[in-house]
Amino acid sequence: MTELLDQAIRRIRDLPAETQDDLARVLLRLAGEDGPVYELTDEEEADLRQADGEIARGEFATDEEVAAVLSKHAL
Known part of the structure; x- marks a missing residue:
C-alpha cells in the first residue's frame, strides 16, 4: 500500500x-x-484535457477565487 x-x-x-x-x-x-x-465520458475526457492544458500553462485559481467558491457553498 x-x-x-x-x-x-x-x-x-x-x-x-x-x-x-x-x-x-x-x-x-x-x-x-x-x-x-x-470509464470517462467523451465530455469528461475533454474536460480533463482542458484542465491538463491549464495546469501546464500555470493557470490556477487565485486564493480569492477559491475562497469565493468555498464560501458560496458553505464549505
Missing part, C-alpha cells in the same frame, strides 16, 4: 460509519469491483 493510500485510510477511519461506507463504495467502484473500472 502506498503512503498516500495509507494516510487516506487513517483519516477515513475517524469519519462516521455511514461516510466510511460511502467512501468504501467509491473506492471499490473505481477499482472495478461490482462492475467495470469507471
Whole structure:
C-alpha cells in the first residue's frame, strides 16, 4: 500500500460509519469491483484535457477565487 493510500485510510477511519461506507463504495467502484473500472465520458475526457492544458500553462485559481467558491457553498 502506498503512503498516500495509507494516510487516506487513517483519516477515513475517524469519519462516521455511514461516510466510511460511502467512501468504501467509491473506492471499490473505481477499482472495478461490482462492475467495470469507471470509464470517462467523451465530455469528461475533454474536460480533463482542458484542465491538463491549464495546469501546464500555470493557470490556477487565485486564493480569492477559491475562497469565493468555498464560501458560496458553505464549505
